[in-house]
Amino acid sequence: MTLKIGFTGTGYISKIHAAAARVQPDTELVAVVNHRPESMAAFAAEYSIPRQYSTVAELLQEGGVDTLVVSTPNYLHAPETIAALEAGIHVMVEKPMAMNAAEAEAMLEASQKSGALLMVAHCWRFDPEVLWLKEQVDRGRLGKIIRTKGYGVHANWGPGGWFTQKKFAGGGALADMGIHALDTARFLLGDPQPVSVYARIGTHYKDFDVDDTGVIWVNWDNGAVSYLESGWWQPHMDGPEAATQLYGTAGFGQIFPTRLLLPQAERNKVEQIDPGFPLVRDPHCPQSMYDTQMAYFLECIRTGRAPSPGVAEGLLNMRVVDAAYRSAETGEVVKL
Numbered sequence: 001m002t003l004k005i006g007f008t009g010t011g012y013i014s015k016i017h018a019a020a021a022r023v024q025p026d027t028e029l030v031a032v033v034n035h036r037p038e039s040m041a042a043f044a045a046e047y048s049i050p051r052q053y054s055t056v057a058e059l060l061q062e063g064g065v066d067t068l069v070v071s072t073p074n075y076l077h078a079p080e081t082i083a084a085l086e087a088g089i090h091v092m093v094e095k096p097m098a099m100n101a102a103e104a105e106a107m108l109e110a111s112q113k114s115g116a117l118l119m120v121a122h123c124w125r126f127d128p129e130v131l132w133l134k135e136q137v138d139r140g141r142l143g144k145i146i147r148t149k150g151y152g153v154h155a156n157w158g159p160g161g162w163f164t165q166k167k168f169a170g171g172g173a174l175a176d177m178g179i180h181a182l183d184t185a186r187f188l189l190g191d192p193q194p195v196s197v198y199a200r201i202g203t204h205y206k207d208f209d210v211d212d213t214g215v216i217w218v219n220w221d222n223g224a225v226s227y228l229e230s231g232w233w234q235p236h237m238d239g240p241e242a243a244t245q246l247y248g249t250a251g252f253g254q255i256f257p258t259r260l261l262l263p264q265a266e267r268n269k270v271e272q273i274d275p276g277f278p279l280v281r282d283p284h285c286p287q288s289m290y291d292t293q294m295a296y297f298l299e300c301i302r303t304g305r306a307p308s309p310g311v312a313e314g315l316l317n318m319r320v321v322d323a324a325y326r327s328a329e330t331g332e333v334v335k336l
């Protein structure tokens with residue numbers, strides 16, 4: 001069955017999704033939505049997309065798409081996703097799935113009523129190095145994971161435009177980058193439920209109404225704790241823009257660079273397990289990760305399987321993000 005794919009948004013990540021979609025078998029890139037005719041025309045030409053619309057409503061009115069990839073600014077994720085789901089169209093929506101958990105809950109409700117699938121593009125779940133580390137955890141090589149340490153940070157750089165305006169983005173570096181570190185830690189821990197959140201979040205490097213700096217503690221119901229950092233314009237980052245470390249009772253594991261350190265019975269003796277991934281990735285977020293993500297989404301549609309990361313994972317992440325902002329405002333631990 002050929003799947004007809006539409007896109008809303010024609011910016012940075014839409015191009016990556018379109019490039020991912022066009023290499024999948026039995027797909028047709030049929031429609032694009034953008035309020036800016038010129039960038040839409042350029043996108044349509046680059047990916048040979050025949051139909052162009054200025055709103056998702058117009059596209060849905062005309063029909064002829066099976067699925068919509070939502071890669072617009074965050075404030076459009078919920079309305080565009082809900083409209084598509086109500087029309088019976090499968091959706092893959094970018095992270096953060098919404099401006100806040102309340103919007104994400106409305107998306108959950110729409111997906112339950114619709115019967116169409118909703119996937120949230122938490123892309124790190126499709127990365128081979130993340131998947132290798134997850135396999136080691138699942139095999140019990142690290143023992144019980146006690147704590148995780150991770151970050152999603154841009155050093156000496158940050159996005160501009162809508163990303164830095166609360167009314168369009170919902171939140172700043174936490175909603176943009178910290179959510180990757182949060183989702184990766186949770187995935188590696190086996191998707192536990194959050195119990196409580198404490199955060200210190202602020203804006204210290206630029207003049208905008210969203211955050212550029214955050215440290216967040218999440219306590220999970222399996223007893224583990226995650227320490228997460230989010231940032232734009234930071235003066236330093238510990239490695240590439242996103243990385244996670246796991247501290248288990250039987251050893252240490254990390255992405256990136258990706259390896260295990262397993263202490264031996266003999267004092268000061270440590271076995272290093274090196275899976276052989278390149279020490280430095282360039283680019284850090286390769287097209288292949290998004291190709292795998294798109295292939296998985298299309299397979300879910302074809303097989304009728306509920307995607308994971310889906311609405312449950314996306315909503316939970318929004319709840320933690322909301323709790324972190326609340327904690328930073330009140331100075332209190334927020335229970336979930």
Ligand SMILES: NC(=O)c1ccc[n+]([C@@H]2O[C@H](COP(=O)([O-])OP(=O)(O)OC[C@H]3O[C@@H](n4cnc5c(N)ncnc54)[C@H](O)[C@@H]3O)[C@@H](O)[C@H]2O)c1
Pocket residue numbers: 008009010011012013014033034035036039054055071072073074076094095096121123161176285
């Ligand atoms: N998973 C990842 O690796 C990753 C990377 C980058 C961005 N993202 C997410 O993807 C989303 C888009 O980010 P981006 O970097 O591509 O942003 P961008 O600014 O490059 O692109 C946004 C696009 O939305 C379009 N747009 C704005 N208003 C619109 C409207 N009313 N209708 C249709 N289109 C409209 C803009 O013209 C632009 O084409 C964000 O939610 C972001 O968090 C995810």
